[in-house]
Amino acid sequence: MPPEQRDFHLFETEFGAHVLLVNGSRVFTIPFEIARALEGYPDDSDALLSRLGLSTPEYVTGEPPTAIPIRSLSLAIAQKCNLGCTYCYAQEGGFGSKEKDMSPEAARAAVELLFYEAAAGDRVQLTFLGGEPLTNRKLLRDCTEEAAALAEASGVRVGFSITTNGTLLTPEDGEFFERHGFAVTISLDGVGQVHDRLRPFKGGRGSYDRVLANARPLLAMQRRMQVSARVTVTPDNLFLRETLDEFLSFGFHSVGFSPMLSSPTEAGEMSSADLAAMLDQMISCGEEFERRVVRGERYAFLNMSNALAEIHKGTHRPYPCGAGAGYFGVSAEGGLYACHRFVEDPVGAMGDVRSGVDRASQARWLAGRHVHLQEPCRDCWARYMCGGGCHHEVIKRGRPACNYIRGWLHYCLQAYIRILERRPDYLPQCLIRLPL
Amino acid sequence: MSKRIEAKNLSAQLQYRAAGNPPSTEPHTAISNAFPGLEMDFRNVWKRILVGIELHESSNFVVAADDDAPPKVKQLALHYRLMRVEDISVMVPVTGPLYVGGPNVSLPDTTFHDPLWPLEWSNALAKIVHEFSGKKVNCTFESLPEDPKKKTVNVSLTVRPFFDEADVEGERVRRAVIAKDVAEPGALSQSLCSPWQNDYRECACFYWAATRPDYVNVEARPDGTSGGNNWMQKERTPQTPPVYNVDDWMDPNLLNYSDLFRDWEKALRFIIGGKDEEPPPEAQ
Numbered sequence: 001m002p003p004e005q006r007d008f009h010l011f012e013t014e015f016g017a018h019v020l021l022v023n024g025s026r027v028f029t030i031p032f033e034i035a036r037a038l039e040g041y042p043d044d045s046d047a048l049l050s051r052l053g054l055s056t057p058e059y060v061t062g063e064p065p066t067a068i069p070i071r072s073l074s075l076a077i078a079q080k081c082n083l084g085c086t087y088c089y090a091q092e093g094g095f096g097s098k099e100k101d102m103s104p105e106a107a108r109a110a111v112e113l114l115f116y117e118a119a120a121g122d123r124v125q126l127t128f129l130g131g132e133p134l135t136n137r138k139l140l141r142d143c144t145e146e147a148a149a150l151a152e153a154s155g156v157r158v159g160f161s162i163t164t165n166g167t168l169l170t171p172e173d174g175e176f177f178e179r180h181g182f183a184v185t186i187s188l189d190g191v192g193q194v195h196d197r198l199r200p201f202k203g204g205r206g207s208y209d210r211v212l213a214n215a216r217p218l219l220a221m222q223r224r225m226q227v228s229a230r231v232t233v234t235p236d237n238l239f240l241r242e243t244l245d246e247f248l249s250f251g252f253h254s255v256g257f258s259p260m261l262s263s264p265t266e267a268g269e270m271s272s273a274d275l276a277a278m279l280d281q282m283i284s285c286g287e288e289f290e291r292r293v294v295r296g297e298r299y300a301f302l303n304m305s306n307a308l309a310e311i312h313k314g315t316h317r318p319y320p321c322g323a324g325a326g327y328f329g330v331s332a333e334g335g336l337y338a339c340h341r342f343v344e345d346p347v348g349a350m351g352d353v354r355s356g357v358d359r360a361s362q363a364r365w366l367a368g369r370h371v372h373l374q375e376p377c378r379d380c381w382a383r384y385m386c387g388g389g390c391h392h393e394v395i396k397r398g399r400p401a402c403n404y405i406r407g408w409l410h411y412c413l414q415a416y417i418r419i420l421e422r423r424p425d426y427l428p429q430c431l432i433r434l435p436l
Numbered sequence: 437m438s439k440r441i442e443a444k445n446l447s448a449q450l451q452y453r454a455a456g457n458p459p460s461t462e463p464h465t466a467i468s469n470a471f472p473g474l475e476m477d478f479r480n481v482w483k484r485i486l487v488g489i490e491l492h493e494s495s496n497f498v499v500a501a502d503d504d505a506p507p508k509v510k511q512l513a514l515h516y517r518l519m520r521v522e523d524i525s526v527m528v529p530v531t532g533p534l535y536v537g538g539p540n541v542s543l544p545d546t547t548f549h550d551p552l553w554p555l556e557w558s559n560a561l562a563k564i565v566h567e568f569s570g571k572k573v574n575c576t577f578e579s580l581p582e583d584p585k586k587k588t589v590n591v592s593l594t595v596r597p598f599f600d601e602a603d604v605e606g607e608r609v610r611r612a613v614i615a616k617d618v619a620e621p622g623a624l625s626q627s628l629c630s631p632w633q634n635d636y637r638e639c640a641c642f643y644w645a646a647t648r649p650d651y652v653n654v655e656a657r658p659d660g661t662s663g664g665n666n667w668m669q670k671e672r673t674p675q676t677p678p679v680y681n682v683d684d685w686m687d688p689n690l691l692n693y694s695d696l697f698r699d700w701e702k703a704l705r706f707i708i709g710g711k712d713e714e715p716p717p718e719a720q
């Protein structure tokens with residue numbers, strides 16, 4: 001890779017020299033002479049970009065957003081779990097305190113809060129998490145039906161999603177999720193024993209066979225519903241390509257990978273060497289994705305399709321996600337937190353579903369978490385694509401994965417150009433498929 | 437290998453300025469609205485998008501046909517409007533409330549007084565321009581609502597290529613420039629706003645957010661209400677009571693079109709910090 005610059009990132013493909021201009025995440029193909037000039041101009045690149053007609057006012061200012069309406073809530077409807085995964089941020093479901101279910105009263109207040117600020121035509125998202133949300137199935141269904149009725153009455157569009165360990169899934173759940181168009185994400189950390197070692201039942205028995213047996217009927221019935229697999233990558237399951245191909249062969253709608261960067265017990269956390277190995281695996285999956293796209297085949301490697309869609313749009317944002325902005329996690333007792341990972345954590349406390357968002361805490365959060373204030377992010381070319389990394393992981397552990405993130409984005413930028421040149425029809429389609 | 441700078445992703449394309457275009461063509465430097473517009477009237481690029489006819493810029497009405505057009509096309513001029521291109525309706529029924537809180541009713545179009553409204557072409561015809569550039573499309577025209585025997589004409593017309601093509605360093609490329617055949621010289625600057633004489637009066641109610649003050653000399657009152665003047669109020673002095681006259685060009689207290697056409701530069705006052713500017717010393 002060429003030397004790191006703050007305001008642009010040069011890269012090459014067989015189709016020539018290219019530059020990502022950080023301001024606005026704009027991607028250009030440029031003559032080699034210009035790439036060489038930019039390499040030699042690190043202190044005065046502004047003047048050169050201006051001369052080339054490529055300068056434009058700052059897309060992202062240091063000003064944090066204000067008065068953001070709530071658009072997405074995730075409900076920890078059960079702060080308990082039947083699995084005993086060692087790395088879990090929820091510490092086996094209870095978030096470090098006694099196991100509990102959300103009360104129907106708190107759940108109703110959360111659903112009402114979600115719809116309170118939404119007008120006809122707006123889109124809101126209701127997510128069920130835990131713990132294991134299916135340990136509180138009745139409340140999950142009641143909340144969904146209440147939200148669907150509110151949506152029907154108000155003209156607000158609602159999307160539903162659930163992340164589950166899959167051990168309690170039934171075909172009836174599948175029918176319910178299909179009826180309401182759920183995005184169902186099943187946590188699966190590898191094939192067979194690899195998964196069993198990372199995601200055992202609390203008694204120590206493996207959960208893989210049960211999860212797959214439960215998932216199969218849902219995979220067969222997905223029409224409106226989308227059933228995806230999410231793999232948390234630890235040093236013990238760095239077999240991404242095999243995992244991806246195996247899960248896609250089962251009929252999962254997509255498969256995504258996420259490195260374990262911070263766990264309450266430090267178990268399963270990835271080292272720099274592990275992240276370098278993961279990057280090689282991710283690129284190997286990406287190269288297969290490129291081959292399949294060129295052949296016109298679907299290959300639902302979620303990290304890749306998301307990255308390409310974001311690069312194509314030119315996404316530029318001062319935060320990694322909507323946590324504490326339009327998105328909140330709701331604890332079993334009805335507390336609002338910056339996201340599902342901060343449940344019960346005073347660092348991310350932001351009010352209560354009954355009294356609404358604590359706007360002062362939110363303003364402090366958004367001002368403090370802005371990527372312009374993060375180190376070393378403020379001088380990194382990837383800052384508006386990465387947004388500074390998951391708030392929870394950064395606050396708990398720091399930023400061990402910067403080289404991994406930049407390496408992945410560098411590869412994705414190259415793949416973007418190759419796909420644009422070889423299959424120009426792929427990207428507009430991909431953009432249409434993005435969630436609103 | 438490229439010898440040119442090519443904008444690849446969407447944010448790069450949005451910011452891109454085609455060779456020869458002035459700085460005011462970039463989104464962040466353009467002033468206010470795009471149509472009728474101060475720099476150009478973008479609607480005019482669609483008037484000649486179908487070979488053989490010219491459409492009115494806002495109503496789908498066929499205003500002219502080419503001299504060498506076949507008789508079936510020629511008959512359209514001044515009698516028909518375009519209803520459909522391939523599977524895309526370009527005239528659609530529109531419903532909504534006529535007043536705040538009112539029931540949803542069919543909203544009559546102000547040109548032809550029927551409940552069909554023309555769609556904005558940049559969106560409505562995007563698919564046609566993308567898929568049928570230089571090719572024939574099936575078009576449906578209908579006689580105007582006033583025609584007691586409603587007649588329909590189906591005719592196949594060619595879509596003019598929207599983007600200019602040129603040879604750049606030995607390579608044939610499509611450029612981010614509107615093709616000459618779509619917009620003849622002068623077409624883009626036809627039908628522009630003349631804001632001082634006309635459009636500031638025409639488009640009131642906070643339409644011109646940046647350049648036309650609506651409510652001036654505003655004072656907050658202790659009870660939470662406010663007082664002030666309409667920018668169009670005639671002959672204001674600091675002693676004029678802060679009472680807002682609701683905009684109405686027939687109101688003798690407000691500037692009318694004639695006042696503005698004759699004397700806009702004296703009649704309209706600069707507003708500085710929300711208040712009428714101080715009169716120049718000689719006027720005092």
